[in-house]
Amino acid sequence: MKYFLLFCTVAILVVQSCHSINSANTKNVVDDTAYTITGKITGIDTGWVYLRHNQSENSIIDSVKADSGFFTFKGQSATPEFCLFGITNNGNKEFRLGFFVQNGHIHIDGKKDSLYNATITGSATQDEYKNFIASRKPLDEEGEKLEKLYDSVEAKKDQRLIDSLKKIFELFEKKQKQFVKDYAKQHPTSYVAALQVYQNFSYNPELAELESVYNGLDTMIQNSHYGKKIKDVLDIAKKTAIGNAAPGFSQNDILGKPVSLSSFKGKYVLVDFWASWCGPCRAENPNVVKAYQKFHSKGFDILGVSLDNEKEKWADAVKKDNLNWAQVSDLKGWQNAAAALYGVQGIPMNFLIDKQGKIVGKGLRGEDLEKKLEEELK
Numbered sequence: 001m002k003y004f005l006l007f008c009t010v011a012i013l014v015v016q017s018c019h020s021i022n023s024a025n026t027k028n029v030v031d032d033t034a035y036t037i038t039g040k041i042t043g044i045d046t047g048w049v050y051l052r053h054n055q056s057e058n059s060i061i062d063s064v065k066a067d068s069g070f071f072t073f074k075g076q077s078a079t080p081e082f083c084l085f086g087i088t089n090n091g092n093k094e095f096r097l098g099f100f101v102q103n104g105h106i107h108i109d110g111k112k113d114s115l116y117n118a119t120i121t122g123s124a125t126q127d128e129y130k131n132f133i134a135s136r137k138p139l140d141e142e143g144e145k146l147e148k149l150y151d152s153v154e155a156k157k158d159q160r161l162i163d164s165l166k167k168i169f170e171l172f173e174k175k176q177k178q179f180v181k182d183y184a185k186q187h188p189t190s191y192v193a194a195l196q197v198y199q200n201f202s203y204n205p206e207l208a209e210l211e212s213v214y215n216g217l218d219t220m221i222q223n224s225h226y227g228k229k230i231k232d233v234l235d236i237a238k239k240t241a242i243g244n245a246a247p248g249f250s251q252n253d254i255l256g257k258p259v260s261l262s263s264f265k266g267k268y269v270l271v272d273f274w275a276s277w278c279g280p281c282r283a284e285n286p287n288v289v290k291a292y293q294k295f296h297s298k299g300f301d302i303l304g305v306s307l308d309n310e311k312e313k314w315a316d317a318v319k320k321d322n323l324n325w326a327q328v329s330d331l332k333g334w335q336n337a338a339a340a341l342y343g344v345q346g347i348p349m350n351f352l353i354d355k356q357g358k359i360v361g362k363g364l365r366g367e368d369l370e371k372k373l374e375e376e377l378k
Contacts, residue, residue: 035103037073043112050086080125080191100125129192189218194226203346204363236343246353249338251328268300272350275307276317281348285321298377309333
């Protein structure tokens with residue numbers, strides 16, 4: 001959905017799925033303590049198909065070879081878990097289908113070119129997930145209309161219209177979150193609710209709002225994989241709440257020299273998380289440049305933290321976007337240590353820190369950044 005175009009998020013469906021026993025090594029599987037996933041994918045004759053498991057520390061991808069499109073996976077899952085099914089396409093693994101796995105017999109029937117529309121039976125939690133998606137359809141259709149509107153406005157390069165549309169997206173995001181909040185309240189024992197809460201509330205969460213939703217979940221769900229992920233988001237959000245001391249860190253700049261956050265003490269500094277590959281970040285950069293030019297002489301500085309993997313692309317974007325302030329990165333992408341320290345789940349994301357090293361603002365975009373700087377630097 002393009003309403004996620006306003007910031008780049010961790011690919012949650014890709015990085016969160018399930019843990020199982022590799023199908024090639026599974027023996028003596030019992031129906032009530034294990035799962036069997038059978039299926040047929042029209043459009044593939046032979047080739048590998050995949051089941052992605054990332055709930056363990058090291059990502060696991062289970063694989064079996066399809067025979068005339070037919071395949072079977074076997075494994076175990078203590079609780080319902082969200083997994084990803086993938087196929088080989090042009091020599092690459094492509095994960096296009098997310099679904100809930102739980103012990104029992106599950107069947108997948110789909111087509112290679114429209115895998116996301118596959119029919120999945122045999123999992124009660126997947127049935128609930130399917131019903132949730134269906135109930136959310138009017139909201140998704142509204143989002144699709146906003147996508148098309150955004151595309152047309154963006155093509156005109158009219159910044160005034162783009163800024164106005166961003167406000168509309170913000171209202172839509174609130175509506176989206178309210179839908180999930182209502183669902184979680186009505187389904188406190190739902191694994192589907194936990195997944196949706198994590199997906200929709202991880203980016204720059206409002207502490208009181210997310211804590212209220214989390215506390216409303218059943219203890220069993222709080223102790224589930226996504227329940228724990230929500231708790232992690234909450235814990236980091238509390239540490240980086242406005243009024244708290246900003247966590248310190250040090251990373252190397254483009255020339256390989258270390259730059260520490262503590263070196264900015266005595267100034268207002270914006271810790272700005274972004275990446276060269278992030279379209280919304282690049283679109284927001286002109287606003288950041290404008291704020292820097294307007295307030296730098298008044299004691300304002302910026303420390304850019306890039307979630308890039310490739311140094312050349314990072315350096316090229318810094319030059320093209322005229323980001324004339326300190327830039328650092330450990331070149332580990334989403335695994336950037338500073339991003340993890342600040343609980344960054346989506347970019348662009350920033351934290352405004354005052355002269356004493358306390359966080360006084362976060363998630364400041366466009367005019368909001370300038371307004372906050374005017375307030376602080378009177």
